[in-house]
Amino acid sequence: MYAIELAGPDLGQFRRVDRPDPLPPGPGRVLVRMKAASMNFMDVAVATGQYPGVTYPIVPLVDGAGEVIQIGPDVWQVAVGDRVAVHSKPRWTAGEGNASIAKTTRGVNIHGSLIEIAELEAASIVKMPNHLSWEGIAATPGAGIAAWKGLEAASVGPASTVVLLGTGGVSIFALQLAKARGARVIITSSSDHKLERARALGADETVNYRDQPEWDAAVRRLTDGVGADLVIEAVGGADFNRSIKSVRYGGTIYALGFLGGTTAEVDLLSVIANGLRIEGTNGGSVADLTATVATIAAHRIEPAIDRSFALADLADAYSLMQRGGHFGKIAVALHW
Structure with a gap:
């Protein structure tokens, strides 16, 4: 399977890599075929060396969306075929969290959304309303x-x-x-x-x-x-x-x-x-995301997507995020 890696703190160090296919998921874990990601300002900070604690090389982009394709034992939160948003901090399931939980962040020190198939904790993903596009789902976790x-x-x-x-x-x-x-x-x-x-x-x-x-x-x-x-x-x-x-x-x-x-x-x-x-604030819990999604579903809110970029135009997505010329969210469609 493919992924995009950021080799170091430089926007010129993106590379497409071939990774081994993931093994069947273990207890409490799932495989998600990633469909879209969205940009946050912290993603630019990671790619330009301004964000602390980054582990390079890193698969970038904090927020993502995908389809559950396989579940491990003891998974009850989602089923195969569910369309899900991926929470950025997999250990922050509820409550106010703590420094240790908050520091474990996708796209910073564990791999993020620009990957073909992600192995994830079932407790860190949330089933999303059917009225949302993949880009709309990806836009929701951080900003929502x-x-x-x-x-x-x-x-x-x-x-x-x-x-x-x-x-x-x-x-x-x-x-x-x-x-x-x-x-x-x-x-x-x-x-x-x-x-x-x-x-x-x-x-x-x-x-x-x-x-x-x-x-x-x-x-x-x-x-x-x-x-x-x-x-x-x-x-x-x-x-x-x-x-x-x-x-x-x-x-x-x-x-x-x-x-x-x-x-x-x-x-x-x-x-x-x-x-x-x-x-x-530096984010919220999976429970916070679930509450946000409940409002989105009840009012059929459509996240505002300014532009959706292809992977080949990833540099343009970062450039737009840097100069701040967007309205709402910037998305990246994941077609490999």
Whole structure:
């Protein structure tokens, strides 16, 4: 069978390799024929040497989708023929996890999704709704869990206002999941075209931060000076204090990205005086993915896929992810 390997921390070190076919799966394990994968910013960090703890050579891409083709003894979670999403952290089945569990990550220190047939723990995969494409399934684990957990952190419901920064995978998933809960959504972008697409998916208010660089003031205006209940903070960097200024007293900032930089000067006085909650995340459990999928199934949510690339165009997928020109998720179709 075939796989794509990243030989080292360099985008020029991808190679297609021939690997031995897997043996029949043991107890609690399954074989999955991989059909699609999706891109996350951490995949770029792995491929450029910016992510810690990578074991090279590595089969890249954290998130994937496939069809169960064989099951081992004592497998009850799935059956042959099921269409499944593959969780990135196979040992994180439920709860908050711990440092050891969180560090065992597909595409980082165990092999990821760009492989013809993957041998996996049955407890690390989730059966997916039939209305989703392979690319839609692959798009769900990382971005879907992050968005769902952010909404859960602030107990988002019909009376809530949520601010989403940018129109990447997590923000668009959060838009769709927040609207499923009946929440009001304000979303930012530098592109009017992307903001129009966000409105088509249900966004209530949009802010072009190129035209309104003080977008926190715009959020305050749109909330009658009160502020939002939740900011899903996917940017970081110098703009982090704008997120602090955007939330109401007792509000939540859910930090999960660093596109604007990994360090930020925080207005600690505002955090304390306004009783703000700042929570970070590096993912969630298989149980979190299952809960996310339940919402997707109930509301027939279709993950927004900006583009799907062939394996031969893998470098173009990484390039698009690097420059951030996408809306929603970037997928890779696995046709060997």
